[in-house]
Amino acid sequence: MFLKRPVVSSENNGSPVPGRAWYAFIPLGAALIAYINSFQGAFQLDDYNVIVFNSAVHSWSAFGKQFFPGIRPLLKLTYTLNWTSSPGVFGFHVFNLAIHLINTLLVYQLTVSFLKECRTGLPQNALYPAAILTAVLFALHPAGTEAVTYISGRSASMMTMFYLGSLTAYIKGSREGKKSWLYVLSPLLFLMGVATKEYAVTLPFALILYEACTGQMRPVRRTVYRQWVHWALLAAIAAMVLGHPRYRFILMYSFGLRGFTQNLLGQAAAAGELLSHIFLPNRLNIDPGEVPASSVFSVQAGSVVILAVIGVAGMVRRKAWLAFGVCWFFLNMVLVVLVPRIDSISDRHLYQASWGLFLVAAIVITSLFFRRFKSVRSFAVLAACIAAVLGSFTVARNHVYRSEITLWEDTVKKSPSNARAYNNLGYAYFLAGRPSDARRAYLQAIEIDPGLEHAVNNLQMLGPDPAAAPQGSD
Numbered sequence: 001m002f003l004k005r006p007v008v009s010s011e012n013n014g015s016p017v018p019g020r021a022w023y024a025f026i027p028l029g030a031a032l033i034a035y036i037n038s039f040q041g042a043f044q045l046d047d048y049n050v051i052v053f054n055s056a057v058h059s060w061s062a063f064g065k066q067f068f069p070g071i072r073p074l075l076k077l078t079y080t081l082n083w084t085s086s087p088g089v090f091g092f093h094v095f096n097l098a099i100h101l102i103n104t105l106l107v108y109q110l111t112v113s114f115l116k117e118c119r120t121g122l123p124q125n126a127l128y129p130a131a132i133l134t135a136v137l138f139a140l141h142p143a144g145t146e147a148v149t150y151i152s153g154r155s156a157s158m159m160t161m162f163y164l165g166s167l168t169a170y171i172k173g174s175r176e177g178k179k180s181w182l183y184v185l186s187p188l189l190f191l192m193g194v195a196t197k198e199y200a201v202t203l204p205f206a207l208i209l210y211e212a213c214t215g216q217m218r219p220v221r222r223t224v225y226r227q228w229v230h231w232a233l234l235a236a237i238a239a240m241v242l243g244h245p246r247y248r249f250i251l252m253y254s255f256g257l258r259g260f261t262q263n264l265l266g267q268a269a270a271a272g273e274l275l276s277h278i279f280l281p282n283r284l285n286i287d288p289g290e291v292p293a294s295s296v297f298s299v300q301a302g303s304v305v306i307l308a309v310i311g312v313a314g315m316v317r318r319k320a321w322l323a324f325g326v327c328w329f330f331l332n333m334v335l336v337v338l339v340p341r342i343d344s345i346s347d348r349h350l351y352q353a354s355w356g357l358f359l360v361a362a363i364v365i366t367s368l369f370f371r372r373f374k375s376v377r378s379f380a381v382l383a384a385c386i387a388a389v390l391g392s393f394t395v396a397r398n399h400v401y402r403s404e405i406t407l408w409e410d411t412v413k414k415s416p417s418n419a420r421a422y423n424n425l426g427y428a429y430f431l432a433g434r435p436s437d438a439r440r441a442y443l444q445a446i447e448i449d450p451g452l453e454h455a456v457n458n459l460q461m462l463g464p465d466p467a468a469a470p471q472g473s474d
Contacts, residue, residue, distance in 0.1 A: 020128050024108045027135035031104050032097075034140050034391040034398075038149040039093045041401035045286065045424070046152040051079050051092075058083055071246055074195040075155050092151045099157045100139070100148045106164040107355055108135035111362075113171050117214040120321045120363050123370055129379050130366040136383060137358035140390040142281040142397040143274075147351035149401045150286065155197045156348040162193030163200050163352060166230075170207055174216075174226050187229040194237055198247075199335050201237060204230045206331060213324035257340040267337040270345040272303040277347060278357060281393045284347055287411050289418035321363055328356030404428035412441075419449035427458060435462055 043052055051057060056066045057079040067073050082092050111131040115122065122130055138144070147153040147160075166189035173182025193200030207227050211217050241247045258266070277283050311326030313319075332353035336345055369379050400410045408425035415421055426441030439462055445455035 023128055023132055024105055024135070026132055027104050027108060027139040028101055030136060030387050030391060031101055031139035034394040035097050035100065035148060037395055038097060038398045038401070039090055041089065041093060041149050041398065042403050043089055044150060044401060044404060044407055050152055051083065060084065072155065072196060074192055075158060075197065078154065078158065089151070096148050096151060096154050096157065099154065099161050100144065103157060103161050103164060104135055104139040106161070106168055107138045108132070110164060110168055111135065111359060114214065114324070114359070118321050118324070120367070122363065122367055125376060126366050126370045129376060129383070130362050133366060133383050133386070134359050134362040136387050137362060137390070138355060140387055140394055141278070141354065142284055142390065142393040143277050143347050143350045143354060145284065145394060145397045146286060146346060146348040149398050150348070153348045156351045159193050159197035159200050160352040162189045162196060163203055166190040166193060166203055167206060167210065171210070182226060183229050187233055190230055191233060198241070201234060202331055202335065204234050206328070209324065209327055209331060213320040254340045257342065264337065267345060268304050271333055271337055274345055274347065274350050275303050275307065277350065278354070283414065284397055285411060285414045286407060287415065287418060287421050289415050289420065322360055325356035325360035329353045405432060417448055419445040419452045419455065422448065423452060423455040423458065426455070430458070430462070438462060439465060
């Protein structure tokens with residue numbers, strides 16, 4: 001099997017690769033440049049419900065009253081911090097970008113650690129270039145904009161920060177014998193991730209995955225001992241969720257939305273649609289609408305099946321890096337797919353899951369390039385070209401977030417059958433003092449979905465159409 005203990009690389013005879021700490025500034029600098037224009041973004045969509053109109057995050061006294069009975073307390077704490085220190089949207093964007101920069105650094109460090117322990121076939125001088133390319137893909141791919149530029153997307157990026165931070169602390173603690181990192185810091189960051197977004201509960205399984213693919217599972221008893229605090233925390237979290245009235249209500253409501261098979265096929269199709277956004281970033285969409293359930297033979301579901309087959313092939317052929325990348329993606333998507341949601345999967349769900357795919361892509365690209373050209377400088381040119389292309393897409397996507405009108409105009413263009421998107425566009429026009437445009441958008445929403453009450457009510461609020469022909473006799 002692929003779980004044999006690997007070596008550092010295939011061409012260095014086990015000797016350590018010299019560290020280049022300053023390499024991390026390459027993806028960090030690129031991310032900073034690409035996201036500068038994100039500061040122009042406005043509050044959008046859920047930002048109004050969870051921040052602007054949510055009095056619970058407008059003062060520390062209000063936040064304190066909601067801390068224990070509420071959910072995602074750490075996420076709300078950061079909203080309160082931003083709101084009380086600087087109510088403007090600029091402060092929220094600065095905070096979100098800071099989180100993304102930290103995540104980029106963590107991705108780089110974790111990739112270096114993984115490549116040092118996993119057999120990839122990369123030559124000695126290609127290890128750090130592969131890590132840089134992985135971090136550049138993560139930092140600049142426009143799929144990350146929904147987790148960075150969209151303020152409410154902080155739930156995904158902030159959870160990722162604690163998730164990757166916990167994994168980093170675990171690796172350092174287990175490899176260097178630092179018990180405080182292993183049994184205190186890593187579990188604490190795990191708990192903070194769950195307090196930000198519940199999907200972080202998959203972390204203990206990520207620890208198993210990482211150890212299995214780097215050959216550190218033997219003896220199993222020692223691995224279990226290293227991770228016992230994380231698994232004990234997971235059990236406690238599960239008990240808390242089941243005992244929390246708000247979480248119980250959410251779970252009961254979610255599983256009552258649709259049947260298991262219908263939900264699985266629909267979410268699998270949505271996951272396949274998200275995969276296409278990796279290769280076609282111009283299809284990014286904040287509200288694609290519900291992806292209807294389709295057969296397992298649909299293009300979207302088929303792409304997910306193909307990816308799963310690739311992961312299995314990595315296991316069979318003992319390519320641990322391939323198996324890790326694919327399994328990381330599925331592990332970080334499993335709850336999104338299995339737990340029914342009102343909406344389909346959003347682009348921000350790719351944020352954490354994408355590391356695995358970017359890792360695989362970087363290893364393949366780097367390996368092929370170095371075998372052909374054997375030049376770090378030539379590779380730097382290639383990486384710069386990739387960064388320029390992705391960065392331009394990210395800058396363009398950030399520009400879409402500059403107002404509600406531009407965001408919803410982009411959404412209806414990509415989802416012309418989404419009635420809710422037309423209603424939101426109409427309301428954005430109404431707030432901007434463009435009633436005729438608002439009326440057309442509301443009418444389009446009602447034409448798509450006559451039962452959409454929000455659009456019907458918003459249209460009635462506009463009153464009679466002044467452009468309509470007058471009624472009456474001569």
